[in-house]
Amino acid sequence: MVKFAIIADDLTGSNATCSLLKKVGLNALSMIDFAEEVNEDIDVVSYSTLSRAVHPEKAYEHVKKALKYMKNLKPMFYSKRIDSTMRGNISYEINAFFEELPGYMGICVPAFPSSKRIVINGTMLVDGNLLTNTDAGRDPKMPVSSDNVAEILKDGLNGKIRSINLCDIEKGASHLSKLIKEYYDEGINLLVFDAVLDSHLEIIGRAVFDSKIKFFSVDPGPFSMHIARSILDKENLLSKVLMICGSVTDITIRQLRDITNNQDVEVIKVSAKNLIDEEKRNVEIENVVKKADSILDENNLLLVTTTPFEEGDKRLDLKEISKEKNITIDEISILISSGLGEIGKEILKSNHSFAGVYTSGGDITVELVKLLHSSGIVIREELEPLVAYGRLTGGDFDNLRIVTKGGMVGDTKTMEVCLNKLSTEVEEN
Numbered sequence: 001m002v003k004f005a006i007i008a009d010d011l012t013g014s015n016a017t018c019s020l021l022k023k024v025g026l027n028a029l030s031m032i033d034f035a036e037e038v039n040e041d042i043d044v045v046s047y048s049t050l051s052r053a054v055h056p057e058k059a060y061e062h063v064k065k066a067l068k069y070m071k072n073l074k075p076m077f078y079s080k081r082i083d084s085t086m087r088g089n090i091s092y093e094i095n096a097f098f099e100e101l102p103g104y105m106g107i108c109v110p111a112f113p114s115s116k117r118i119v120i121n122g123t124m125l126v127d128g129n130l131l132t133n134t135d136a137g138r139d140p141k142m143p144v145s146s147d148n149v150a151e152i153l154k155d156g157l158n159g160k161i162r163s164i165n166l167c168d169i170e171k172g173a174s175h176l177s178k179l180i181k182e183y184y185d186e187g188i189n190l191l192v193f194d195a196v197l198d199s200h201l202e203i204i205g206r207a208v209f210d211s212k213i214k215f216f217s218v219d220p221g222p223f224s225m226h227i228a229r230s231i232l233d234k235e236n237l238l239s240k241v242l243m244i245c246g247s248v249t250d251i252t253i254r255q256l257r258d259i260t261n262n263q264d265v266e267v268i269k270v271s272a273k274n275l276i277d278e279e280k281r282n283v284e285i286e287n288v289v290k291k292a293d294s295i296l297d298e299n300n301l302l303l304v305t306t307t308p309f310e311e312g313d314k315r316l317d318l319k320e321i322s323k324e325k326n327i328t329i330d331e332i333s334i335l336i337s338s339g340l341g342e343i344g345k346e347i348l349k350s351n352h353s354f355a356g357v358y359t360s361g362g363d364i365t366v367e368l369v370k371l372l373h374s375s376g377i378v379i380r381e382e383l384e385p386l387v388a389y390g391r392l393t394g395g396d397f398d399n400l401r402i403v404t405k406g407g408m409v410g411d412t413k414t415m416e417v418c419l420n421k422l423s424t425e426v427e428e429n
Contacts, residue, residue, distance in 0.1 A: 004079065014081065017221040021043075026228065044228075045073060047066045052088040053142060084220035094153070108193065122165065150192050153190065174210070180211040244305070245304070247307060251412075255360075268295070270340065272316055345372055348396075369395075386409040403422055
């Protein structure tokens with residue numbers, strides 16, 4: 001079932017946005033011709049009109065035709081993918097959205113913070129330079145003539161446009177939501193937003209949903225990714241949880257025994273010894289990831305662990321291994337933690353939609369966050385003492401839910417509390 005419809009003006013942009021939505025666990029199809037049928041496992045259809053450099057009226061017609069096709073797919077969300085430096089026939093293509101989606105407001109968030117495209121007070125900066133002082137301003141085919149986003153969009157737009165600056169966004173989603181609703185009720189057709197950080201995109205997304213208006217996005221991809229994750233959250237379509245555990249403490253062993261006895265959790269036991277061995281490490285990681293992909297096709301809860309929690313399991317003798325391989329115990333721990341982090345990263349990158357990830361052990365959490373290129377975790381709630389719930393910020397899985405717990409933390413039921421938070425509770429935005 002198609003959940004998201006994207007219309008881009010070039011193929012590379014279409015592909016790039018599909019790649020972003022892949023990070024949310026969605027299967028995406030990028031095309032330059034209308035498919036007679038779309039496979040049932042496709043969540044995102046992105047169509048490139050190849051209209052960036054054509055006459056504006058032709059661009060309008062191309063998008064209008066594409067929207068008629070997309071409407072037959074009955075998607076939950078529409079997005080107009082635009083160039084990250086505002087090139088092309090953007091206004092004319094937005095006009096087609098106004099006509100084909102009456103009653104919808106355009107939410108334009110042109111910033112792409114991770115690519116150093118930001119908007120402050122309506123002005124776009126690219127890597128610290130004014131837009132017109134970049135290659136976009138010197139483009140031989142269609143140079144951008146202004147640094148102000150609203151000024152660029154006004155040319156040819158058949159609708160009312162307003163800008164919302166950073167000062168309003170920084171006041172939070174509740175304030176912003178009321179402002180969006182007021183403008184919608186006034187008959188404003190297109191809102192253009194400042195944004196400097198990925199967190200600003202999240203605030204705007206929450207505010208739009210809270211406003212309850214009908215809308216389509218206008219952005220180069222990152223905002224649409226935030227919207228997609230929010231929709232999946234609200235529709236409870238993010239159901240899979242990945243649990244990663246490497247702690248060998250007695251309390252962790254009791255927690256693992258409890259959760260595997262009382263929850264429908266599939267377990268993959270990772271060989272810590274193989275993660276330490278230079279020749280066997282990569283094979284072990286590949287085998288675990290492959291097995292995880294197969295399990296997740298049928299199951300929602302997956303535990304990946306090096307913890308010896310079953311009867312008969314033996315703990316590694318780290319001192320003996322240290323002597324045998326002539327490396328320190330700290331180096332052994334890093335090899336195990338980084339191996340589990342690598343496994344976690346590869347599993348999250350697979351074709352599955354994750355509600356969140358649970359990590360037990362500080363070293364493993366650090367390795368996973370680093371490997372996902374995240375700048376950190378925005379803490380939302382303390383579930384229990386030293387057990388934190390939050391969202392990753394930045395990187396490959398921006399806004400992904402995460403629960404972190406120390407190896408010596410909690411009681412027998414603590415891991416179950418963490419799992420329930422990720423798998424059954426839809427967070428109020």
